[in-house]
Amino acid sequence: MKQVNLLLMSAAMTLAACGGTKDAGQAGAPLIERSDIKIEGKRMTPEALWAMGRIGGVAVSPDEKQIAYTVAYYSVPENKSNREVFVMNTDGTENKQITRTPWQENEVTWIKGGTKLAFLSNESGSSQLWEMNPDGSGRKQLTQYDGDLEGYSFSPDGKKLLFIAQVQTKQSTAEKYPDLPKATGIIVTDLMYKHWDEWVTGAPHPFVADFDGNGISNIKDILEGEPYESPMRPWGGIEQLAWSPAGDKVAYTCRKKTGLAYAISTNSDIYIYDLATQKTENITEENKGYDTNPQYSPDGKYIAWQSMERDGYEADLNRLFIMNLETGEKRFVSKAFESNVDGFLWNKDSKSIYFIGVWHGETQIYNIDLAANDKVTQLTDGMYDYASLALAGDKIIAARHSMSMGDEIYAVAATRSGDAFAEVKQLTFENKQIYDQLEMGKVEARWMKTTDGKQMLTWVIYPPQFDPNKKYPTLLFCEGGPQSPVSQFWSYRWNFQIMAANDYIIVAPNRRGLPGFGVEWNEAISGDYGGQCMKDYFTAIDEMAKEPFVDNDRLGCVGASFGGFSVYWLAGHHDKRFKAFIAHDGIFNMEMQYLETEEKWFANWDMGGAYWEKQNPVAQRTFANSPHQFVDKWDTPILCIHGEKDYRILANQAMAAFDAAVMRGIPAELLIYPDENHWVLKPQNGILWQRTYFEWLDKWLK
Incomplete structure (x- = not known):
């Protein structure tokens, strides 16, 4: 009964959010109250996870008095999502949902001096730019581009629009052979024919x-005639583009490369x-690694960006650089922070930069004082991860999770x-x-001595109402990356609290090969x-087993991912420690993975080279450790x-x-999704994932 009730609740909530009520589409239309959601037993369930609204992008109004943001809702019965727009004061008061439509509203921003909100919507059948009043009224379509807009940014004076759209770079089979319009074959002549x-x-x-307030004209493709990506697949968005303060x-x-050259280079x-x-x-021509995400300083004198030093190493230290646009001088300003700069924002005075970065298993907000020898000051503290940054007066508006x-x-x-840390x-x-209806398990940080004498941070998550006098089944979590x-x-899939709610202790080590x-x-x-x-994994589970x-x-x-590889590898080396394994999207045969994966730079760097390089000791060690080589020890x-x-x-794999x-x-089960990628994104597939996951664990560990 519990699952049925939650499924119905999720459907009703999303139906209302998607315009399923009589007054759908009107600002002020009733939405099912969140207090109507009832969860039995105070334990997290898959249905409870999928009932949660998921907060998206945040935009601060020009007068810094209001915040617009989006929330995605999911319906399990309808197997789809919908995203709506909310507006509140910057102190959190007067929070109102201003859209209730059956369409997706994304990437909300303030325009026209804060009198209007711009957003992307698929209302007209494709993703186009729209505007509305801050109360949700007065919806008006601003673009009628032949294709989807994937991101946008207005120039500082509001007179021009920068937007992202797809262009065709490969000839289709039907174009090559017009007499075979129904042929489905894909002709491949170079690498990077598939991605993600x-x-x-x-x-x-x-x-x-050009933007005249009502529509766009004089459209110019900055990369006209070039077969390159900007922004870059698969993660890049409008953050990879930036207007100068003057709008000129x-x-x-x-990455101006294609085919094999693209596949082996970052x-x-x-x-x-x-x-x-x-x-x-x-x-940035002299730098050979990733250079991404430019931002001009408010005074227009500098430009900042994130930079990795080495070509082919996508997990290199992500450094923050600035360049003096008058002198051309460049400076590595995050040198005092020996971890990645994951996101950043110029201060209004152009004299400092805020950024987020992970250290010792927490992602906090920091400030770099450019006038004080790039001094780094930590602003926040605690067992949290901060994400996204915007300024509103003397406050930073940020998302936070744990x-x-x-x-x-x-x-x-x-x-x-x-x-004191920042308020x-x-x-x-x-x-x-x-x-308020859930009991969460305690999250504890433990430092453990590794086999080579180092200290390793391991997160331990306990079941709700944990009783130290009982014995609990325990899971080693292997991270991806x-x-x-x-x-x-x-995470809405690899969620530690739902694992704890099923009476498992979770051991999540920051093993070797992680930033922070x-x-x-x-x-x-x-x-x-x-x-x-792998020795670090054994350290973590063996220490907890005491x-x-x-x-x-x-x-x-x-x-999952490298964590899935870890499961396959540990299955052949665990010396009967474990009684059950689950591997999601893992590498089983590394020789095949080297050739099958699309981003060859990743395989080249991580594996140390190709398996046919017989004189390359690093590569030979890698492929000798392929999990498929140890199946004879699986038990x-x-x-x-x-x-x-x-x-x-x-x-x-x-x-x-x-x-x-x-x-x-060996007892085994296979869950294959024909329509999912490296993740599981559809609601019903997500529920199926959780049910299959816990049924398997419960079968062998309870």
Whole structure:
């Protein structure tokens, strides 16, 4: 009954948000109250997770008195989502939902001096730019572009529009053979024919157009005739483009390579396009790694961007650079912070920069004082991850989440007072009615001594109402990336609180090869997938197994991506520690992965080279440690999960692992999604994932 009730609740809530009520589309139309959501048993369920609203982008009004933001709602029965727009004062008061439509409203911004809100909507059948009043009335379509707008930014004076749209860069089969219009074959002549979850036929380009307040004209493709991407797939958006304060130039991120050259290189650059002369300048040509996400200083004297030093290493230290636009001098300003700059924002006075970065398993807000030898000051503290930054008066508006709560919006004082960290105030309470009905498990930080004498931070998450006198089944969580931090992240699939709610203890180590513990720690995994990082996993689970409340006869091991590789590898090396494994989108056969994956730079760097390089000791060590080489030692039940639209790690990896287990006589199960990529994004598939996950664990560990 509990699942049915929550499914119906999720449907009703989303139906109202999507315009399912009689007054849909009118500002002020009734929406089902969040207090109507009832959860039995105070334990997190998959349905409760999918009932939660998910906060998106935030925009501060020009007068800094209001904040607009979006929230996505999901319907499990309808198997779809919808995104709506909210507006509140910058102190969190007068929070109102201003859209209730069956369409997606995305990327909301303030325009026309704050009198209007611009947003992307698919109301007309494609993603176009619209505007409305701050109360949701007066909706008006501003663009009628032949194609979807994927992102946009108005010039500072509001007279021009910069937007992203796809252009065709590859000839289709039907164009080559017009007499075969129904042929489905794809003719491939070079690499990068697939990327992430799509067959590549085009590229996103930045366009500039005149804007008269009602529509656009004189559209110009900045990369006209060039087959390159800007922004770059698969993650890049409007943050990879930037207007100069004078509105006469556009800075953009681009890797001007195609085919094999693209597939083996991360060497992107920051280009500056002059609207008057239509000339382009590369300002980072000397740097051979990633250069991304340019931002001009408010006074127009500097430009800042994120930069990695080495070509082919996508997990290199992500540094913050600035350039004096008059002298051309460049400076590495985040040198005092030995971790990645994950996002940044200029202060209004152009004398300092705020940024977010992970250190010791937490992502905090920092400030770099450019006038004080680039001094770095930490503004926030606590077991949280901050994300996204905007300024409103003397406050920073940021999203924040933890292992116990999804994103909400907070106001953070822009400066510290003495030794105290900045004052923080929560502004939104999107899912309060759900959280108030749930009992969350305790999250604890433990430092453990590794086999090589280092100290490793491990997060331990306990079940609600944890009783130290009982014995609990315990799960080792293996992180993906492989160089993604085990910080205070919140996931709607790999959610530690739902695992804890099912009476499992979770052990989540920041093993070797993760950022936030210095460059040496982060880089220790490259070319050594079967080395110290695996010893670190054993350290974490063996240390916890000493606790009297951990049942050593009921240990499980789970993970996705590199975490899935870890599961497959540990299955052949665990010496009977574990009683159940779950691998999602993992690498099973590294020789095949080297050839199958699309971004060859990743495989080249992480694996140390190609498997046919017989004189390359790093590469030979890598491929000798491929999990498929140790199937003869598999002895433990395993569940393999994969999406067939995952072109980073192909689904045949999971199929091969499953087949190998069955042929060895080992209990195994395979969950394949024909329509999912490296993640599971559809609501019903998400519910299926959780049910299958816990059914498997419960079968072998309870």
